[in-house]
Amino acid sequence: MPFIIERNDITRMRVDAVVNAANNTLLGGGGVDGAIHRAAGRGLLEECRKLNGCRTGEAKATGGYMLPAKYVIHTVGPIWRGGGHGEEALLRSCYMNSLAVADGLGCESVAFPLISAGVYGYPKREAVRVASECIEAFLASHEMTVYLVIFDRTSFEISSELRGEIEEYIDEAYVSEHEDSERTYRNRMAAAKLTLKKADSASKKEKREGAGAFAAECVLYDACEAPAVGPFDLDESFSETLFRRIDESGMTDVECYKRANVDRKLFSKIKSDKNYRPSKPTAIAFAIALRLDMDGASDLIKRAGYAFSRSIKFDVIIEYFITHGIYDIYKINEALFAFDQTLLGQ
Numbered sequence: 001m002p003f004i005i006e007r008n009d010i011t012r013m014r015v016d017a018v019v020n021a022a023n024n025t026l027l028g029g030g031g032v033d034g035a036i037h038r039a040a041g042r043g044l045l046e047e048c049r050k051l052n053g054c055r056t057g058e059a060k061a062t063g064g065y066m067l068p069a070k071y072v073i074h075t076v077g078p079i080w081r082g083g084g085h086g087e088e089a090l091l092r093s094c095y096m097n098s099l100a101v102a103d104g105l106g107c108e109s110v111a112f113p114l115i116s117a118g119v120y121g122y123p124k125r126e127a128v129r130v131a132s133e134c135i136e137a138f139l140a141s142h143e144m145t146v147y148l149v150i151f152d153r154t155s156f157e158i159s160s161e162l163r164g165e166i167e168e169y170i171d172e173a174y175v176s177e178h179e180d181s182e183r184t185y186r187n188r189m190a191a192a193k194l195t196l197k198k199a200d201s202a203s204k205k206e207k208r209e210g211a212g213a214f215a216a217e218c219v220l221y222d223a224c225e226a227p228a229v230g231p232f233d234l235d236e237s238f239s240e241t242l243f244r245r246i247d248e249s250g251m252t253d254v255e256c257y258k259r260a261n262v263d264r265k266l267f268s269k270i271k272s273d274k275n276y277r278p279s280k281p282t283a284i285a286f287a288i289a290l291r292l293d294m295d296g297a298s299d300l301i302k303r304a305g306y307a308f309s310r311s312i313k314f315d316v317i318i319e320y321f322i323t324h325g326i327y328d329i330y331k332i333n334e335a336l337f338a339f340d341q342t343l344l345g346q
C-alpha cells in the first residue's frame, strides 16, 4: 500500500526515513522534534549542529542513530498566521522537498508527522489535505511507501459534514438491515406455511390429476427464492475479471494499481497468478480504481470470495462512497481512518 495513514509514535516507525517537524535552528525542541531527538540520542544533535540550520520549507537529512529509521529528514514547517502569508506553499515545499531527499537517498519507505499541525498551529484538517495532496502527487510517478503518522486522534479530522453524512448512512443501513432480516424472517415463515398448504392441497390434486401439477408449482415457488445471479460469467476468476475490466476501462495497468493504492509488486503477483485471492480491502480497492457501481463491485469481490454486508461498518462506508460516485481512494481512506476502519489498498 503506497500511501498509509497510521496511528503511531513516529519514533517507532520501521521505515528508511522519518521526517522531523523541526525549527530553523535544527537544535531540537518539543513535539515531534523533541521525541525524535530523545529517541535518536546525542549523536543526532551533534550532526544537526553541523547543518547550520534549515530554512522554512527546506529539508536536510542526517543519520537515524538510535532510531529504527536509517535517516532523519529534518524540515521546517510554516507557522500559521491566518493563511495569507504563503503558509500553504511553504508546507507543500516541506513535503515535496522531504520526499525528494528521501528519493535521493534511495529510501523505499518514509514516515511523515503532520507538519506544522502542532505548535505551529496549522489547522489540522487543512494540514491533512495538504499532506495527502502532496504525497498522492509524488506517488503518481514514484514507487515508495509513504506513511502519514497520526500521534493523537484529535490531530486527524475529516469534515464534520462528511462525518455526519457517513454516520447517517451507517444508521440507515443498520436499520434497513434489521428490517430486511425481520422481513426476510416473516417471508420465510409465510413461505414455509404456503409450501405446507400447497403440499397438502397438491396431494389431493395428485390423486385427481397426477404429480405434474404439483411439481410445476414447486418450480415456480423455488425460482422466486433463487439468489439473483448477475449477467456475469461465474467461471471467471478474480484476476481474469480484474484484467477484463481494466481492458474495458481503457486504463493502463499502472493507472489502475496507482488508483487502487496497491504497489507494483502485488499487482504483478495478481497478474501472474490467475487464481490469486486478494484480501477484501485489496479487492474493493480495485473496484474503486475501476469506478464500478455496487453491482460491478459486488461481482468483482465475489470472485475473491467476498460479499458486501450492510451490517459491517467498513462495507457500509464503502457503499456510501460508491453510491455517491466518490472514487478517490485517498479520500475514502481518510474517512476509513477517521472511523477506525481498515484502509483500502493492500
Ligand code: APR
Pocket: 008, 009, 010, 011, 021, 022, 023, 028, 029, 030, 031, 032, 033, 034, 035, 077, 113, 114, 115, 116, 117, 118, 119, 120, 121, 122, 149, 150, 151, 152, 155
Ligand atoms: N509521533 C508522531 N506525531 C507526533 C509525535 C510523535 N511522537 N509527537 C507529536 N506529534 C504530532 C502532533 O500531534 C502534531 O499533529 O506531530 C504534529 C506536529 O506537531 P509539532 O511537533 O508541534 O510540530 P509543528 O507544529 O511543526 O511545530 C514545530 O515545534 O517541537 C517544536 O522544535 C519544534 O519549533 C518546532 C515546532
